[in-house]
Amino acid sequence: MACLDSFESDLEVCIIGASGGIGGAFLKAFNDESKVKKIYAFSRNNIDITSNKILTYRIDIEDEDSVIKASELISTKKSIDIIIVATGILHNLNISPEKNISQTKSDSIKKVFSINAVGPLLIAKYFIPLLNPKRKSIFAVLSARVGSIKDNRLGGWTSYRTSKAALNMLLKNISIEVKRKIPKCIISILHPGTVNSELSKPYQKNVPEGSLFEADYAARKLIKVIDNLNEDDSGLFYAWDGKLIDY
Ligand SMILES: NC(=O)c1ccc[n+]([C@@H]2O[C@H](COP(=O)([O-])OP(=O)(O)OC[C@H]3O[C@@H](n4cnc5c(N)ncnc54)[C@H](OP(=O)(O)O)[C@@H]3O)[C@@H](O)[C@H]2O)c1
Numbered sequence: 001m002a003c004l005d006s007f008e009s010d011l012e013v014c015i016i017g018a019s020g021g022i023g024g025a026f027l028k029a030f031n032d033e034s035k036v037k038k039i040y041a042f043s044r045n046n047i048d049i050t051s052n053k054i055l056t057y058r059i060d061i062e063d064e065d066s067v068i069k070a071s072e073l074i075s076t077k078k079s080i081d082i083i084i085v086a087t088g089i090l091h092n093l094n095i096s097p098e099k100n101i102s103q104t105k106s107d108s109i110k111k112v113f114s115i116n117a118v119g120p121l122l123i124a125k126y127f128i129p130l131l132n133p134k135r136k137s138i139f140a141v142l143s144a145r146v147g148s149i150k151d152n153r154l155g156g157w158t159s160y161r162t163s164k165a166a167l168n169m170l171l172k173n174i175s176i177e178v179k180r181k182i183p184k185c186i187i188s189i190l191h192p193g194t195v196n197s198e199l200s201k202p203y204q205k206n207v208p209e210g211s212l213f214e215a216d217y218a219a220r221k222l223i224k225v226i227d228n229l230n231e232d233d234s235g236l237f238y239a240w241d242g243k244l245i246d247y
Contacts, residue, residue, distance in 0.1 A: 006227050008135055010037040011081045014074070016059060016123055019043035021197025022142060023086030025219035027054065030082075040074050061087050061119030071126035080130045082226070085123055085141040089115040090160050090199045097157040097203075109159040116163035121170050128174070133182045138226050139174075140188035143167050143237065150246040168237060168247050175235025186229050189237040191245055192218040213240070 004011065013030045017023035018041035030036045031051050041047055042059040059070040074080070090097060095108045120141045131137040145151055147164025168189055175187035194200060194207050195218045204212055213221075221240040228242060237245040 003224050003227050004033055004035045006136060006230075007035060007081060009035045011035050012038045012040070012079050012132075014040045014042065014080055014083045014127065014130075016042045016061065016083070016085045016127075017087035018056070019045045019047045020086050020088075021199065021215040022192055022195055022218055023084070024049070025215035026084050026086060026223075028216065029219045029223055040080075042070055061123060062114050064122055067119075067122045067126050071130060075130055078130055078132055080127070080137070081132055081135070082138045083123075083127050083131070083140065085120050085139075087115065087119055088142060088144075088199065090157075091202065095159070097160055099156050101158065104158050109162070112159035113163045113166065116160070117166040117170060120167055121174075124170075124174050128178060128182070128185065131182060131185050133184060135184060137182070137185045138188055138229065139178075139185060140190055140222075140226055141167065141171055142192055143171075143189045145191045145239065145245055148237070148245055148247055165247075172235045172247070179231075179234055183231060186231060186234045188226060188229060188233070189235070190222050190225065191237070191239040192222060193240040 013036055015023055015026050018027045027041055027049055030039050031053055039054045041054050041056045044060055047056060057070055057073055060066040089112055095111060098104050128139055144164045146157060146161050147168050149165055171187055171189050178185050178187055193213045194211055195213045195215050197215055218240055225238050225242050237247055239245055
């Protein structure tokens with residue numbers, strides 16, 4: 001069971017990227033939570049969970065019209081309490097994380113930035129106005145510790161790292177504006193840990209024993225983090241264990 005003690009009841013939750021490993025785990029965790037009344041699940045591909053709480057919609061976060069249409073489907077009133085953005089890319093058939101600068105390609109870095117940084121910005125643009133201004137609300141985006149400039153000791157993974165660093169700055173920027181307009185809204189940047197999913201699958205062999213989480217565990221830990229956040233935490237970067245990460 002998740003833990004949403006700091007929230008009121010009859011919660012409405014939006015998950016963008018509900019077809020992913022961690023997004024799907026958030027969907028299951030919120031579906032099991034009695035305080036959650038409705039879940040709007042957005043994804044590019046179909047999701048396989050059905051529940052009378054869950055409404056599913058299509059979204060392509062690289063396409064602004066698709067993001068606008070998705071937001072309009074739920075924009076009848078400002079009633080959303082929690083938005084989780086669980087989209088992201090590390091690799092696909094044409095893109096692999098770079099080991100050095102000579103492997104970087106303009107098309108790849110643009111694609112990775114488009115999904116990891118610009119996509120969440122578009123979601124923020126059209127979905128944050130749907131949050132309920134009268135009570136605690138959350139706009140949380142999955143980033144990654146490797147996007148921390150301070151923490152970068154290994155180099156490599158240029159497109160992914162830099163897109164997540166850009167994402168972190170975008171969210172920090174948004175948090176300053178949102179604090180003035182919707183003071184009860186908390187903008188949250190989250191690191192889920194290393195999680196067993198399609199995204200991490202090719203890179204799991206060097207993960208120390210005990211450090212590869214199942215997505216259900218990561219989602220439950222992150223819900224606990226979100227539950228503990230207050231307005232002063234807006235724009236900050238937290239890990240799955242509730243510890244602050246330096247940008
Ligand atoms: N797994 C890890 O170890 C780890 C570690 C640190 C941070 N993270 C971050 O956590 C987030 C989720 O990762 P994951 O492990 O759950 O990866 P995943 O299983 O590969 O899920 C990625 C999700 O992003 C969606 N997506 C990609 N491009 C999209 C687009 N243009 N429009 C709409 N949806 C799009 C995918 O949708 P479709 O499936 O429908 O294409 C999928 O739902 C990512 O931001 C990742 O960087 C993960």
